[in-house]
Amino acid sequence: MEKYFLKSAFRSLMFLAGLANFIPTLSSPLVWASDFQSSRTSALGGAGHAAPVLTDAIYQNPSYIAMIPVRAMSLNYLTYPVGVSTGPFDAYDSYKNNYNLAAQISSRESQVQYGIGYTQRENLSNINAVISIGSTDQFSIGFGTKIVLPANGLGTNLVDLNFSMSGIANEWFRAALMIDNLVESGQAMGLYREVTLGTKFNLSVIQLYLDPLWVPSFSQSNWGYELGVEYPFFDYFFLRLGTFSNAAIPYQSQRGDGFGTGIGIMMPSFSVNYAYSQVIQPTASFAHHFETTFYF
Secondary structure, three states, X not given: OHHHHHHHHHHHHHHHHHHHOOOOOOOOOOOOOOOOXXXXXXXXXXXXXXXXXXXXXXXXXXXXXXXXXXXXXXXXXXXXOOOOOXXXXXXXXXXXXXXXXXXXXXXXXXXXXXXXXXXXXXXXXXXXXXXEEEOOOOEEEEEEEEEEEEOOOOOOOEEEEEEEEEEEOOOOEEEEEEEEOOOOOOHHHOOOOEEEEXXXXXXXOOEEEEEEEEOOOOOOOOEEEEEEEEEEEOOOEEEEEEEEEEEEOOOOOOEEEEEEEEEEEEOOOEEEEEEEEEEEEOOOEEEEEXXXXXXX
16 A cells, blocks of 8 residues: 555656646736635635635645545636726626636545646636645645646646645644745746645634735735634534635736625535625625535
């Protein structure tokens, strides 16, 4: 088992490292944000890196997949009004309808877990592929790559990497470290390296998520945060509320401040979630986010 684990981990790491060798020279600007938030994440204001649920881990914290050994597939739909993007593609704007499909392959029989996600935006598509390696029940590490594919000749392809690790201290506290855009291959467009410290506090009645973040290369404010509260009731239902400051807004070409709220139903084999996200500044807007996930 140990020999198989080491061989699988090595091959996976070599695959991700190999992708980095094909990062092209960018000849034209890309939209700022290539990240994705699920309905649950959006409702929590972007927080939850220390304990993402199911396929959320692909984007928030790949290392956590080893902590949730299930197979899952999710479908997400995001809609928001025209005119809220401040990036280079304003002239290309139409009514925004973004889609995401993600799958996670994880089981207790293997120490190496996998996840992949595909996001279709109005002007580009993203592919996120990650692996998670769990050394113990309390600690795991993860590696991932993101591939940005601009539509209609609007730019050349872009590849970047990320690293994460998760730790469970006890029943009431867990933490995670996520470093996104390690290579900073898209720094010219604002795809800066971002370091997020995710924390989760189990306060019995509620789950509190506090995720301070640091963007060392960002020319304006380097610090921000995402803060969320999740309240479970009637066994299968969840109420969520979150806020964020100087954090990435996936459907806008900038960082900003705002809040989110939402509700979710998590049954034994599927979940359904809805979120409303409100951006306060610098460009006021709102978004509706719908999601369904099947898992076993």
